[in-house]
Amino acid sequence: MKQRGRHRRRKRGQALRAFLAGTALALTAAATMISASQATVAANPGTLKPLTSSAETAPLRLKESQVPKSSLDRLSAAMGRPVGVSAVLGSADRLLRDAIDCTAGERTALPVEPTATAAYCWDAADTRSWRAGAVTTSGDADNDGLWGANRVILSAWSRTGTAAEGGGLARVAFVDANDLNRPTYSWALLAVPVDDGRDFRGLVSQVSGMVWYQNKLLVTASGDGGDALYVYDMNRVQRATVDSSAVGRVRGGWSADGAQWVLPAVASYRPAAGTGAARPDYLSLDRSTAPDSLVASEWLSGDDDTAGRLWRYDFSGAPGRSGLLATDTGGYARVAEAYVTKASGSGPVLSRDSQWYLGRAAHTEGDHGTLWRQNPKDPAKATRCGADETRSCWSGESESLSYWEQTGEVWSQSGRMLFALPLASIDRSLG
Numbered sequence: 082m083k084q085r086g087r088h089r090r091r092k093r094g095q096a097l098r099a100f101l102a103g104t105a106l107a108l109t110a111a112a113t114m115i116s117a118s119q120a121t122v123a124a125n126p127g128t129l130k131p132l133t134s135s136a137e138t139a140p141l142r143l144k145e146s147q148v149p150k151s152s153l154d155r156l157s158a159a160m161g162r163p164v165g166v167s168a169v170l171g172s173a174d175r176l177l178r179d180a181i182d183c184t185a186g187e188r189t190a191l192p193v194e195p196t197a198t199a200a201y202c203w204d205a206a207d208t209r210s211w212r213a214g215a216v217t218t219s220g221d222a223d224n225d226g227l228w229g230a231n232r233v234i235l236s237a238w239s240r241t242g243t244a245a246e247g248g249g250l251a252r253v254a255f256v257d258a259n260d261l262n263r264p265t266y267s268w269a270l271l272a273v274p275v276d277d278g279r280d281f282r283g284l285v286s287q288v289s290g291m292v293w294y295q296n297k298l299l300v301t302a303s304g305d306g307g308d309a310l311y312v313y314d315m316n317r318v319q320r321a322t323v324d325s326s327a328v329g330r331v332r333g334g335w336s337a338d339g340a341q342w343v344l345p346a347v348a349s350y351r352p353a354a355g356t357g358a359a360r361p362d363y364l365s366l367d368r369s370t371a372p373d374s375l376v377a378s379e380w381l382s383g384d385d386d387t388a389g390r391l392w393r394y395d396f397s398g399a400p401g402r403s404g405l406l407a408t409d410t411g412g413y414a415r416v417a418e419a420y421v422t423k424a425s426g427s428g429p430v431l432s433r434d435s436q437w438y439l440g441r442a443a444h445t446e447g448d449h450g451t452l453w454r455q456n457p458k459d460p461a462k463a464t465r466c467g468a469d470e471t472r473s474c475w476s477g478e479s480e481s482l483s484y485w486e487q488t489g490e491v492w493s494q495s496g497r498m499l500f501a502l503p504l505a506s507i508d509r510s511l512g
Contacts, residue, residue, distance in 0.1 A: 082399065086341065094315070094511055097115065097430065099102045101180055101191075101196055101197055101198065101199075101200060110202075110314070112322070116200050117362075118120070123243045124420055125460065125463075126423035126453060126455065126461050127255065127423055127455075127460060127461055128456065128457055128458060128460065128461065129421065129422055129437060129455050129456060130420060130421040130457070130458055131351035131418075131419070132390070132392075132416075132419040132420060132421060132422075133169075137426075138392075138416045138419050139353065139356045140353055140355060140356070140357035140359055141150075141353075141359045141390065141392050141416045141419060142353045142413045142414060142415045142416065143280060143309055143347060143350035143351065143353070143394070143406070143413065143414045144350065144351045144352075144353065144411075144412055144413055144414075145348060145350055145405070145412045145413070145468075146349050146350075146412075147348040147405065148274055148345075148346060148347050148348060148349075149277075149278075151277070151278065152277050152278030153161050153274065153278060153317065153345065154278070154374060155277060155278035155415070156278040156280075156281065156319070157317070157319065159278075159279070159330075159372060160319040160320065160322075160335050160343070161320055163316065163318055163319055163320065164318050164319075164320065165229075165316045165318060166228050166231065166233060166255065166315055166318070167229055168206075168318065169255045169267050169269060169318055169341075169342055170231055170233065170255060170257045170267070170342055171316075172267045172342075173255065173257045173266050174201065174265065174267065175207060175254075175267065175268075176200040176204075176263065176265055176267065177202070177203065177256065177264045177265070177499065178201060178202050178204070179200075179201060179262075180197070180200035180201065180202065181379065183200075183201075183497075183498070184202075185201035186386050187202045187496060187497050187498055188202075188498065189496075190472060190476055190477065190478060190495040190496035190497070190498040191430070191476060191495075191500055192452075192475050192500075192502070193449055193467070193473075193475075194204070194464050194466040194472040194474040194510055195464065195501040195502055195503075195506040195507055195510040196502065196506070197282050197502045198490075198501060198502050198503065198506075199490075199500060199501040199502075200498055200500040200501075201499045201500070202331075202497045203236075203254075203497045203498075203499065205497065206253075207402070208238060208241055208497060210241075211239065211240050211252075212238065212241065212287065212433065213236070213237075213478070213480070213494045213495065213496065213497065214236075214237035214238060214239055214241050214251075214280070214287060214289055214291065214480050215237045215288055215290050215291035215300070215364065215429075215480055215483075216234065216235065216236050216237070216291070216481040216483045216492045216494050217234075217235050217291050217292050217293040217294070217298070217366070217481075217483050218232075218233060218258070218293070218483055218485050219231065219232055219233040219234075219434060220483075220484070220485030220487055220488065221292055221293045221294055221316075221366045221483060222293040222294060224296065224368065224486070225431040225487065226485060226486070226487030226488070228370060231257065231259055232258040233252070233255065233256065233258055233289065233417065234256035234264070234300070234499070235253050235255060235293055236253065236254040236256060236266075236289050236499060237251065237254075238251070238252050238253070238254065238288075238289035239251045239252075239286065239287040239288050241287070242492075243386065248282040249283065249285035249286075249430075250270065250283075250284070250285070250328070250338055251270075251283065251284045251286050251288045251300070252262065252268050252269060252270050252271060252340055253268070253271060253288075253344070254267070254268055255267050255268075255342075262393065267341055267342065268339070268340035268341060268342065269318060269337075269340055269341070269343060270283060270321070270328070270337035270340040270342070270344070271283070271284040271300065271311070271313065271344050271345045271346075271423050272284060272287070272328070272329075272337070272343050272345050272346065273305075274345050274346065274439060275329075279330070280329045280330045281330075281343065281345055281487050282304065282328060282329060283328045283338065284300075284305060284311060284313050285304060285305045286300070286302045286303050286304060286305045286311075287301075287303055287304075287456070288300050288301055288460065289301050289303070289362050289380075289428075289480045290361055290362060290363045290365075290480075290481070291362055291364060291481070291482075292364045292365060292366045292483075293315065294366055294375070295398060295403045295404035296314060296315050296397075296404050297312050297313065297314060297315065297317050297403065297404025297405060298312070298313040298315055299312055299313075299341070299362070299375065299404075300313070300364075301360075301364060301449075302349065303360065303362065307351060307352075308349040308351050309349075309350050309351060309352045309359075309360045309361055310349060310350040310364075311348075311349050312346060312347055312348035312350070312404070313344040313345070313346055313347060314344075317344075317345065317347065319335070319342065319343040319345060320342060320454070321334075321336055321340060321341055321342060322334030322335050322343070323335060323336040323472050324336070324339060325338075325339070326338055326339060348405065350406070350414060351409075353413075356439040358378055358444045359377075359390060359392075361376045361378070361379065362377075362378060362379050362380040362428075363377065363379075363380070363428060363429050363430045363480065363481070364376065364430075365429070365430055365431045365432065365481070365482055365483060365484070366483070366484070367393065367431075367432045367433060368433075368486055369432075369433045369434045370393070370396050370417075370482075371418075372396055372407070373396050373414045374393040374394060374396060374418075374432075375393060375396060375406060376391070376392075376393045376418060376429070376431065376432045376441070377391070377392055378390070378391045378392075378393070378427060378428075378429075378430035378431055380426075380427070380428060381427070383415055388421040388422060388423050389421070389422050389423075389424065389427055390419060390420070390421055390422075391420045391421075391422055391430060391432075391437060391439075392416045392418065392419035393417050393418050393432065394406045394407070394414045394415070394417060395407040395417045405479070410424075415416050420437070420457065422437075422455060424439050424453050424461070425440050426441050426457070427439040427441050427442075427453070428440045428441065428442050428480055429479055429480055429482040429493065430482065431482035431483075431484055432489065433504070434483060435456055436450060436454055436455075436456055437454070437455045437456060437480055438453070438454065438507070439450050439452070439453045439454075440453075440475055440476075440479050440480075440482060440493075441453060442477065442478070443473065443477035444479075448477055449473040449474055449475055449476065450473065450477045450479065451463050451472045451474070451475055451477060452464060452474070452475035452477075452507065452511075454507075454508075454511050463511065464507075464510040464511055474510075476493065476495035476498075477495065477496040478495040478496055479494065481494065484504060485501075489503050489504055490493050490502065490503055490504070491503070491504050491507065
């Protein structure tokens with residue numbers, strides 16, 4: 082029986098790869114219909130310019146603030162003993178569909194070139210009114226690519242609007258990726274303790290950046306009280322006991338807007354005061370540096386001539402600071418390296434071996450974007466596709482580039498599609 086099962090999975094995998102290749106051909110044909118004006122929107126941004134003076138890098142520093150342990154302990158005493166990732170995966174009861182089972186409209190979110198080698202779509206009813214955000218994996222969390230014995234993908238989603246309107250929430254899907262022929266998932270609400278740990282509120286943010294490193298999850302916090310990043314402890318997951326649309330303490334227990342689990346923040350990072358202070362919009366992990374580093378970038382409108390900044394912070398190696406950024410005696414995380422890019426409108430960022438990969442949003446909603454590779458020495462390169470050799474070949478709404486070192490894959494998502502492709506194929510497509 083096991084041999085037949087493996088045979089069926091292998092045949093399905095072969096069929097899926099063939100199907101994705103056919104999808105890429107169809108998307109390439111569609112790319113030829115992009116007008117010349119659209120194809121030339123993303124002018125070549127050239128090389129990266131290093132930022133070296135303290136006047137240039139000081140505005141990028143972040144001040145760390147930790148939630149008092151007493152508040153976290155009070156919350157867990159009321160909600161019940163915290164659990165870890167394996168418990169969340171054990172409750173996974175929702176299924177991602179293979180690309181072959183997704184609609185043609187959903188598949189248009191996939192890159193034209195290079196071709197995705199794995200792709201899945203989220204259920205429309207389960208994600209209605211929510212927007213896909215960043216992706217990170219157990220390949221970020223640990224250098225063996227596993228969290229315990231599990232392969233895990235985390236996918237962030239945000240609901241627009243204010244808390245008063247029932248919006249402004251953020252949640253993360255914990256995807257059991259041990260069997261990628263049948264990935265299942267469960268939801269956890271991102272929360273912030275309030276009232277000294279007697280209650281919690283939802284995180285009000287579009288999670289465009291997210292990195293899981295060691296036992297911490299760092300997420301972007303745009304518009305939430307001036308904080309730039311929130312930090313969550315992956316060993317401190319709380320169970321929601323009431324299934325309702327409310328958030329926090331309710332009659333009979335605790336509710337998380339229908340999610341089974343709650344992640345309460347344990348720390349945050351706030352941008353420096355003053356002119357030019359940066360708020361990270363996109364994040365990724367770079368394991369090719371020593372020490373490992375958190376890569377960040379800021380979003381600027383594609384119609385803005387202002388150059389965007391890319392930078393990195395070192396992770397701490399100090400005892401008791403697992404998964405946190407390295408800080409100085411004043412509690413500031415300072416920049417380890419920073420650059421300026423002329424790729425305005427850039428989105429997701431990835432850095433590895435001195436190469437920086439930047440996704441640029443589509444000029445027109447529904448079109449494909451551009452994926453640039455830059456460094457301080459060589460001219461920038463982008464994939465070209467279609468009969469007119471347009472650079473609009475990447476996914477148009479992608480907000481994440483997460484490299485899984487053990488598999489050599491880059492994971493991202495756009496629209497309702499979660500997908501992966503080898504970093505080697507990205508480099509080959511860039512020439």
